[in-house]
Amino acid sequence: MRKMKRLLAILTLVLAMGYGSAAMAEVQWRETNREVQGKTWNDPRTSDGVEIYGSRGTITIVTPKRISVRVYTILGQLVSQATLQPGTSELRLGSRGIYLVKIGNITQKVAI
Helix, strand or coil, X not given: CHHXXXXXXXXXXXXXXXCCHHHHHHCCEEEECCCCCCCCXXXXXXXXXXXXXXXXXXXXXXXXXXXXXXXXXXXXXEEEEEEECCXXXXXXXXXXXXXXXXXXXXXXXXXX
């Protein structure tokens, strides 16, 4: 079990290092009209109506108001920082994994 955890930590680090600053600069939020299917990762009733979805390499956020959002790798490396307008926005990431989405005082883990 200990070896498995160590291997997982090394693999996560290697994958995170593949995200150089040049690759990060290309990661941008875009507004979309696409209807979101699936289950939100958080409870919109306790997060001011904000819904967070993750699937197929994309993090999607539906918000009723303007919000500031930051996305980090599981190791704490900043992937994206933006202010989103009301509506649906998505962030396509080049790598699958677990990300931390921070919106105000809400931090949510999202697996894509």
